[in-house]
Amino acid sequence: MQATSDVDQTCGMSIAIDVVGGKWKMHLMWVLAEGPVRFGQIRRKLDGVSEKVLAENLRQMEASGVVHRELYAEVPPRVEYSLTPLGESLSVALKPLEDWGDQHRDAILSRE
Structure with a gap:
């Protein structure tokens, strides 16, 4: 994925947002952190995502180098997705954000 400007290329936050930005990518990181998983399993865990968007x-x-797609030479074909070492390090970096959400869940939800 290419950054949109020279400034973005030097800003670590912009790089990270390029990788996990959007509605579903952080959710995908959460699912993939559990280990290798097939497309249909991901779709069932992420209620509301279309096949196309997924x-x-x-x-x-x-x-971006954070997900590995493994195609097995079987009939019918089997495909599994998993985190690469780069993806695993990103998952570790996202854990404090999840912890913050858990810690402040009630305060945030009470404002809605």
Whole structure:
């Protein structure tokens, strides 16, 4: 994924947002952190995501180097998705954000 400007290329936050920005990518990181998983399993865990959007997000994350797609030579074909070492390090970096959400859930939800 390419950054949109020279400034973005030097800002770590912009790089990270390019990788996990959007409605579904952080949710995908959460699912993939559990270990290798098939497309249908991901779709069942992420209620509301369309097949098209899920496939697009997985392709983008694969292009960013955080997701690995393994195609098994079986009939019928089996495909599993998992985090790469880069993706695993990103998952570790996202854990404090999840912890913050858990810690402040009641305060945030009471404002809605």
